[in-house]
Amino acid sequence: MDYKQAGVDVAAGRAFVENIRTLVEGTRRPGVLGGLGGFGGYFELPKGYQQPVLVSGTDGVGTKLKLAHMLNRHDTVGIDLVAMCVNDVLTSGAEPLYFLDYLATGQLAPEQLTQVVAGVATGCRQSGCALLGGETAEMPGFYGQGEYDMAGFCVGIVEKSAILDGSQVQVGDVLIGLPSSGVHSNGYSLVRKIVAEAGRQDDLGGGTGSRAVGYGWDECPQLLGGQSLGDALLAPTQLYVKPILAALKSGLEVHAMAHITGGGFPENLPRCLGKNQSIYIEADSWPILPIFQWLQAAGGVATAEMFNTFNMGIGFVVIVPAAQADAALAQFEVAYRIGTVTDGNGVVTGLPEG
Structure with missing residues (x-):
């Protein structure tokens, strides 16, 4: 008996590393030392900082991966993985420096996971x-056929005096x-339940069929701007790094930032406040994306629950002094x-209560 007979193909693992070598090299930036294949990655801290502080973040993609497995589409979830980590690190005012991923699967399928890493590389670029x-872990018997899970780790850097920690926020x-691209990577346990109970599992890629609760499938592509339901639900998480860093470098006075992830507005916005502060939201001040309209109608979800679960079309929030609001909008x-x-x-x- 050998390792391959036990379900782990070491040769396939080596081939996979060679497949992704070019993808990894394509994300290289100043500070990277060495190359792929060592026991650790090396990164030299940038010059010019007086008191550099490293900011770390880690996250996954969650049960959105179930949809990727169902549709056999793996080229965008890597972008989700990067976005969930770098957008979090960004809220402190930090510039992301480097990223690492961890992929675990039951049986290594090099072509499938190369698509995943291609998405990771795209997100990094x-x-x-x-x-x-x-790291790629082959774990036979732990994951189902064709299934994998993934986690990401990001490190950024910020000047200590420029850290945004809520203390700068004022009443x-x-x-x-800033608008989201869709559901991003949170709330997919509810999304999948809605899709299943509306009888739409077989129609995620397109076509017609029995009518869903509230919206029929024939109406769905029109509601979603011509997209299939699968396209809309697999749209990758928006990356906010470049526009936010450009805004910070422009001199815009930013007091805090928030990444709207799991728990929606009620859970994420208070995380960037100081003591004795709250937030009033004008819930009709931006357009609700069509995918949320479909999910609410198809699932019979209360509006309050939608805002408690999803980003509802706003993926990132920047808090600025009132005098800087117009400049921020123009940025x-x-x-x-x-x-x-x-107060x-x-x-x-x-937020809506119904």
């Missing part, structure tokens, strides 16, 4: 960070919302003035 290394500050290609900081005890008000 779009964020300006290096894919410094990673009267304005919230500027970004698309942005909305969505609320203000008020309070760390809650979000103004």
